[in-house]
Amino acid sequence: MLETLLPNIEQYPTTSDAYFWLLDKLLQSCAEVTRNIEWRNKFVLSLVSAIASHPILEAGELRDEDKGLIGLFNLIRSMVKRDAALKELVLTNAECNLVTELFDSCLFAIPVAENHGIAGPPKCKTRACRYAALRLLAELIKGRPVEFKLVADLLLAQFSSGTTSLFSLALSLSRQSS
């Protein structure tokens, strides 16, 4: 029943904290969940796709936190921390690469001319949300050398001029079009 309410989190970004707390506690304590592997796998993948499709709701560093997005990060982190098989499933998901999704869309995406302002990227702008995303990222790469290398490469690219040139390219493209 609580699973059916998952799409509602976009409507209530500031009040869905208790919902995620409850989901996490129930998943931890309910023996039925640990037995039903098929349902559990399906559920964690639905959480990953919920992150991918989640709209940008945070308007700035000092504005309201998107508790729905924070809840999704914490819930996935809690699940993969307890079960290595789930981590494997999340990281080998063909539909959505959670590591790059977290790194690009949630943490380090930069506004471009076509997409900027309050609703511009990244998805995580507040301190709490960025912290939750980073904690999930750290949990995902723990004990996973391939994903660790991927994140290290992405970070190195971030420190080099790669991102800046991307931003410049987007800017020049928008100038050309105008």
Next chain:
Amino acid sequence: MHHHEFLIVVTLVVLVLANSNSISTTIADELTLIIRPEKGPNFLLSAKPTETSSQLRQRISQQVRKPLSSFRVMANTLELKDGDKTLRDLRVYNYQNLFVKGKESLSAEPGKSGPGPIVVSPPRPERFEDRTEEFSMRSLVLETVQLMLRGFGFRDLPLPYIRPHDLSSSATAAASNKPKLDFVYPREHPKRIVASEHFELLYRLLDAPGDIGRSVWELLNLLPANESMLQKLSQVKELEQNWPTLFDSRSIYKLSYTLQVVVELMRKQREDGTGDEWCERFVSLGGVSHLLTTFMEIDENQAGGGHAACYEMLLRIINFVLQPSKRARGLVASTHSGPMSLVSSGAIERTVQQVECLKGIDIQRLVQKLLDVARVCATRDADSSRIVKQATELLIICVNSSHDMLEFLFTYQHLNEWILASLFQSPHKKVRQQTALGIHRLCSEVELLYVQCRVARLLVSNLHMRLTHTRSQ
């Protein structure tokens, strides 16, 4: 209302209005104020009516040992700010409660964490009108009491403050039956005289229409609990015939008063450790059934804090009665050891007792009502979290009482609405947290019950096998 009662009220009102110009002259030369800090003991402070609010705040600051900027002093809804206004100007009266509150607790918005700009809401003209009326009503009630007391020949002298532990063992039986209050008034104290001798009249006037009922309710709240009602409720004996009179859902003020007395009684019994006996008598005389019927009769859509307070107290009393003390549960659990302790634990004992109490109650209707009350209250205010807490506790008892209830709960058409309203739509963090805790507890209890059932089934089948084996031998 009877003619003579009406006459008394009218006479008092006329007297007050006639003396309204000389109110300032009738105020006592020295005020005794009851200071109630958030933390630490309450204390009395003498002040002159000509003293300014700044001076008073300064003295309170010395007493509570806090800087002036860290607290606020509240007289009902009015804040005593630094300024030149005297206590007389501010209509602070003798024996008034002044609440010392931390600034954080006042400025913190529910459901919002972290520092944020303090938003000053614009003044509303209609609020000003409300406040004017509130002051006039309060002064009316106070002056009424003062006039009544003067009629009895009492002066406005500061009365001695007696701490509860100062009371000797030779205190009267009536005093020992009184609920523990911060201030124990001597027998000749005007408040006790009004609360005992004129209680019947005041209690009947609670039903009066318009502002009279509300004013009498405010007046009764200033007085200590009525001793005869306390005794009646603590002895339980005579209650069987008086349930509808004492717990009358048609009069919200009367019901609130009785419930307040019962809550006080419960608190006292919990402290004394005599709660179990009282609960047993209360249940055996049909108290729980009557309270549940009363609970279901109140319309949850009624606006106003009075109804919410009634719901909270009703549910708290029902839950208190239905849950035996930890001590008793511990005794039951300690009598068994090994695998049997799993089955014969306090939880099972408690469930059996609860099932007995709920016999004859339409539990499906009760479950519906509980969910509806929790749903409606969830969006009202942060204080509703207490109702949500009590409602979920009773919901767990209902679900534990019958296996069909769980199925009924999951198929109830408004269940999704309840979860949505309480977990997502409520702007109050406390309400959302309490709902989440309640649902978690419900799920844990249900799972525990099923585990216990499985263990019990295993034990029974094992015993059955042994029995058949012994018979065949």
